[in-house]
Amino acid sequence: MSIPSFVIGIAGGTGAGKTTVARTVADTVGEAVTRIPIDNYYEDLSHLAFEERTEVNYDHPDAFEWELLREQLNALLMGQPIEMPQYDFEAHNRTDERVTVEPTDVIVLEGIFSLYDEDILEMLDLCVYVMTDADVRILRRIERDVIDRGRGLEGVIDQYLETVKPMHEQFVEPTKKNADVIIPEGANRVAVDLLIEKIQAELAADGPERTDDPDSELSFSEPPRD
Numbered sequence: 522m523s524i525p526s527f528v529i530g531i532a533g534g535t536g537a538g539k540t541t542v543a544r545t546v547a548d549t550v551g552e553a554v555t556r557i558p559i560d561n562y563y564e565d566l567s568h569l570a571f572e573e574r575t576e577v578n579y580d581h582p583d584a585f586e587w588e589l590l591r592e593q594l595n596a597l598l599m600g601q602p603i604e605m606p607q608y609d610f611e612a613h614n615r616t617d618e619r620v621t622v623e624p625t626d627v628i629v630l631e632g633i634f635s636l637y638d639e640d641i642l643e644m645l646d647l648c649v650y651v652m653t654d655a656d657v658r659i660l661r662r663i664e665r666d667v668i669d670r671g672r673g674l675e676g677v678i679d680q681y682l683e684t685v686k687p688m689h690e691q692f693v694e695p696t697k698k699n700a701d702v703i704i705p706e707g708a709n710r711v712a713v714d715l716l717i718e719k720i721q722a723e724l725a726a727d728g729p730e731r732t733d734d735p736d737s738e739l740s741f742s743e744p745p746r747d
């Protein structure tokens with residue numbers, strides 16, 4: 522088990538390429554990286570019928586359970602495992618399942634509001650905003666929502682115009698000012714390679730032999746963050 526030493530937030534509009542960037546980083550760097558999708562922290566809406574859940578504004582910050590996200594991120598930073606909720610986009614709801622996530626050296630927090638909450642910003646060492654034009658994002662989203670998230674074309678377009686676009690302009694896009702790095706177009710190879718190099722440099726600076734095994738001569742402990 523590790524005490525995370527480097528925490529990255531990856532924000533950006535829907536379809537910008539956040540998940541693709543985060544997955545590429547995690548797949549390349551390997552098991553030192555844990556990916557935390559903020560989508561897993563949408564409020565539990567089990568008290569609503571499916572039809573009512575389709576009417577919810579999922580692009581407003583109030584749609585998320587911030588307290589749980591702060592608490593679980595904080596626990597990881599203290600070296601404690603969490604029981605991360607899971608989200609089902611087809612059902613518009615959290616599932617009953619929880620997945621145990623052990624802390625690793627690098628945490629990647631990814632989602633439209635990764636750079637929104639002041640307390641979470643305090644926990645991030647590197648803030649990334651993936652910036653992709655709105656027309657490209659909506660085209661990507663139509664394809665993804667229809668193929669992967671069980672949606673109809675008309676519903677995707679209505680939702681985009683009624684909530685996704687206005688909330689993006691009001692709440693998501695302004696968080697770009699919190700970014701240290703802006704990645705154009707999502708899976709931008711040059712930018713993603715630089716991000717991976719930065720992470721590998723941070724890991725190397727922490728020591729290649731790093732371990733928290735108390736029986737190891739190389740073991741060490743770090744004080745929890747403020």
Ligand SMILES: Nc1ncnc2c1ncn2[C@@H]1O[C@H](COP(=O)(O)OP(=O)(O)O)[C@@H](O)[C@H]1O
Pocket residue numbers: 533534535536537538539540541542661662665706707708709
């Ligand atoms: N640079 C890129 N060029 C082309 N397609 C991309 C690029 N980055 C991401 N995509 C594609 O766009 C879609 C949405 O990307 P995703 O990472 O899921 O976006 P987000 O997580 O920001 O909603 C996916 O099908 C992904 O393969």
Ligand SMILES: O=c1ccn([C@@H]2O[C@H](COP(=O)(O)O)[C@@H](O)[C@H]2O)c(=O)[nH]1
Pocket residue numbers: 534535536539540560563579580609610612613614632633685
């Ligand atoms: O039940 C739900 C929950 C969320 N959404 C939409 O998902 C996107 C955020 O995910 P990305 O991977 O960043 O696109 C957000 O824009 C919500 O509108 C949903 O449709 N239903």
